[in-house]
Structure formats: structure tokens, C-alpha cells
Amino acid sequence: MHSPLIPDDVFERIRSRAAGYDRDNAFPHEDLADLTELGYLRLFAPSSRGGHGLGLADVAREQRRLAAAAPATALAINMHLVWTGVAKALLDRGDESLAFVLDESVAGEIFAFGNSEPGNDLVLLDSRTRADGHPDGSYSFTGRKIFTSLSPVWTRLGVFGRDDTGPDAPQLVHAFIDRAAGGYRIEDDWDTLGMRATQSHTTILEGVTATADRVFRRIAPGPSADPLVFAIFANFEILVAAVYAGIADRALELAVEAAHRRTSLKSGGRPYASDPDIRRRVAQAGIALDALEPQIDRMACDVDRLVDHGALWFAKLVGLKVRATETARVVVDQAVRVTGGSAMSNSSELGRLYRDVLAGMFHPSDDDSAHATVANTLLGPVPE
Structure with a gap:
């Protein structure tokens, strides 16, 4: 495991701009400039080709951390990283058809x-x-x-x-x-x-x-064993899961801060961190979130290590994506409840996370499609 690529000062700078980009409905050009300077667009390119030489597991960790600062920036950059991750996954499997994607990412192209x-x-x-x-x-x-x-x-x-x-x-x-x-x-x-x-x-x-x-x-249209389909699916699902896990990380952090900051007149001015109901909400969020890291890491490491799950791959990947996005929604919801009415303010970071996390349900595979995939894997297709 490598040290985080984004220095703390750049990380905080990116976080400080997120509310403005959201308010103005604007693209994070300054974030992109900072990330480009750090070589973030060439994370997947092998060091022999001028990149950082990271695998999917390390890139997922980077994206989870970035999403805790600026979810929309992380999700946007995800799309470039998915293509470069696809190129690397194919190259690792002896397919050089997208090697030019890695070379062009080093040259500064954005996919x-x-x-x-x-x-x-x-x-x-x-x-x-x-x-x-x-x-x-x-x-x-x-x-x-x-x-x-x-x-x-x-x-x-x-x-x-x-x-x-x-x-x-x-x-x-x-x-x-x-x-x-x-x-x-x-x-x-x-x-x-x-x-x-x-x-x-x-x-x-x-x-x-x-x-x-x-x-x-x-x-050919329809289900395909072509490695390209697997590579797109694996990189997309895992990196999307990482982004929404990052949103949940930050929401839980904000919930803990709020529980210590808020005080209860009913309990004589004691912080809400002492309230049993608040403690249970924070604990529930923490328990739910704790399950995501090993699953994201395991799936990403399996891609990096060329593990062959055969027909189970797609069920595992959609399960990860749904679990990550739905868990993130639960964690953010609990954080809002712990924080109270201040989360309703337009200036609230947690309120912004509440809006951002909703997008997770729309990324492929959505909940219904994912359940159909897993059911077909476990039970076989429905007879016609």
C-alpha cells in the first residue's frame, strides 16, 4: 500500500472549493489543475510508460479519499480513471489494444x-x-x-x-x-x-x-466474454463504490463532530455524544461503513491479481456497487439525523453530501438490475 498521493494541504484546498462549485453549478477546473500537477490522471499508467504504476486497489483508495473532500470532483475524475483502468486491466491480461490510452493519459489527454x-x-x-x-x-x-x-x-x-x-x-x-x-x-x-x-x-x-x-x-450485442466488457464493468463498479464510500467516510466524520459540538438542554447541557440514541445512530453508521473497505479492497485486488471468478464476477461487482451506494445513503442519513436541522442549510456540507449521495442509485448497475444479475447467477435464468 502506497502513501496517499494528494498532500494534506492540497486535499484541504480541494475540500474548501467544493461548496462553491456546487453552488455555482461549475466544473472544478482548479481541482483538475491541482490533480494534473500531481500526476493524478496517470495513476494507472505503468512507471515504464511515465505513470505512477498503481493498481486498481490503490487507485480506489485514492478516489475514496478524494471523494471525502469533493465528491463531484472525484466522480468526474472517475470517468478518466475508469478508461485508464480498463487499459491497464487489458494490458495486464496481454491485450495491448488500449495501451495508447495509458500513453496519452501521461501526455495529458483526458478521457x-x-x-x-x-x-x-x-x-x-x-x-x-x-x-x-x-x-x-x-x-x-x-x-x-x-x-x-x-x-x-x-x-x-x-x-x-x-x-x-x-x-x-x-x-x-x-x-x-x-x-x-x-x-x-x-x-x-x-x-x-x-x-x-x-x-x-x-x-x-x-x-x-x-x-x-x-x-x-x-x-456482438448481448452478454459477452470479451475482456473489454469485464474491464469496463470491473473498473466502473469498483471505482464508483470507492467514491460513495468516501462520501460516507466524511458524513460519519461530520456526525461525530456534531455529536460532540451539540449540547442538550434536557440533559443539563451535556453533549449529544452522551445521548444513548445518538450514540446508537453513530454506531450503526460506523458498523455499516466498516464493511465496505474489505469488500472494495478485495474486489480491486482480485482484478489486479488476475483472479478468475468466472461467471461469478458480475454478481460480485454489482453486489459491491449496490452495497456501497446504499450503505453510503444510510450513513449520510444517520449523520443528518445526528446533526439536526442545521444540515438543512444551503451552507451545510452534510446537506450537500445528502444530495450528492443520492446519485449513487442511478449508476449502473441499479438496484433492480443488480438483483436480477445475482438471481440469475444463483438461480439460473427464468424459464421462458
Whole structure:
């Protein structure tokens, strides 16, 4: 285990800016500048390629710590880290198809996800976006992508779409587009309850072309054993879990502070930290949160160590994501109850965490999808 990359003074500086970015519904450009200077965008790149050479377990710890300071900043950076984590996971397994992602992250490029689509509950297994192939191997993409975090700053956007030119063998085509390319537009539509600084605007693909050298996968629709699908799923679920665990860490810290700070007139001015009901709430939050660290760490270490869980992998990963995001909601809720009415103030950090933590239920896999995945793993599919 390595020492945290973000020095304490930078960490506190990032924390001090979070409320302003949330209030102004603005992207955290200063946070990004600080993180870039520290080499945060190249965490996954091997040291031999100019990076920090970290594995998924260490990156998850970094993200959990960053999220305790600025959840939206951490969630936005997550999208770049997922792509670089995917590239590393594939490289570790002998697949160099995305090695250029690691090299370009060292060079300062910022990667983002353009995968989510309205009405597509199959996520990576199919797409509503049209992919049109060209004789030179390039592809043009037409469709609507939502929740495109890092919209103001990405330089490389990962997209995928469906190529139906072979009616008996449709293909899902994965590629990167360059920000300098024409044929897309970013809508100014991100004004949300929480996670505001992610600036996850809708991206409209209007025939934007990815050059042949940036078309990196063609996969049949439906469940796939392609390592790319596993790598995306594993990095996304684990790093999302880490971010929401970080939110819970900070909420519990604030709850403890509030319990010692608040006093009870009923008990003669004693702090609420002596009240048995408050003590039980804090204890319940602590017990729930304590379970996340070993699970996140174990799953991330298994990815790093190339452990083969076979068909159990996806059930384990969705279980982790749901447990982390739901536990974080419980912890934040208990912290709000311990803190009292002051958490309702717009200036309250805990109130902001309460809004931010709600976004966890919307990331894939959501609660219903996750339970279906685990049920299918344990019980088999429902007979038709």
C-alpha cells in the first residue's frame, strides 16, 4: 500500500472549493489543475510508460479519499480513471489494444465516457446509437449520450454504437472520438440536485467520425466474454463504490463532530455524544461503513491479481456497487439525523453530501438490475 498521493494541504484546498462549485453549478477546473500537477490522471499508467504504476486497489483508495473532500470532483475524475483502468486491466491480461490510452493519459489527454443512452437499460449489451462504417475502417456515430461527465474538458470521448449493415450479424462498435472532431455538440443541460460539479452534459453525436486507428472493438450485442466488457464493468463498479464510500467516510466524520459540538438542554447541557440514541445512530453508521473497505479492497485486488471468478464476477461487482451506494445513503442519513436541522442549510456540507449521495442509485448497475444479475447467477435464468 502506497502513501496517499494528494498532500494534506492540497486535499484541504480541494475540500474548501467544493461548496462553491456546487453552488455555482461549475466544473472544478482548479481541482483538475491541482490533480494534473500531481500526476493524478496517470495513476494507472505503468512507471515504464511515465505513470505512477498503481493498481486498481490503490487507485480506489485514492478516489475514496478524494471523494471525502469533493465528491463531484472525484466522480468526474472517475470517468478518466475508469478508461485508464480498463487499459491497464487489458494490458495486464496481454491485450495491448488500449495501451495508447495509458500513453496519452501521461501526455495529458483526458478521457471520458459517452456510453449512457436514454432508454437503454441494457447498458453495454446494446446501443441506440447508429454506427456507420466507412471503407477506410473509420466509423461515424449518430445518437444521444447522457451523463457525459467531464464535458467541459475531455479531449477523448469513448463512444459505442450499433452497426446493423450485416443484418444477421450486428456489431457494437467501440471507438474514441477527438474533441477537435466535428459532428457532435454538447448541450448545456446539467443543472441537477447533486453531483453538480461533474458537469455531465448530454452529448449529441451527429455523424462524428472516429478514425480507423481509434476503433478498438467490435462485439456482438448481448452478454459477452470479451475482456473489454469485464474491464469496463470491473473498473466502473469498483471505482464508483470507492467514491460513495468516501462520501460516507466524511458524513460519519461530520456526525461525530456534531455529536460532540451539540449540547442538550434536557440533559443539563451535556453533549449529544452522551445521548444513548445518538450514540446508537453513530454506531450503526460506523458498523455499516466498516464493511465496505474489505469488500472494495478485495474486489480491486482480485482484478489486479488476475483472479478468475468466472461467471461469478458480475454478481460480485454489482453486489459491491449496490452495497456501497446504499450503505453510503444510510450513513449520510444517520449523520443528518445526528446533526439536526442545521444540515438543512444551503451552507451545510452534510446537506450537500445528502444530495450528492443520492446519485449513487442511478449508476449502473441499479438496484433492480443488480438483483436480477445475482438471481440469475444463483438461480439460473427464468424459464421462458
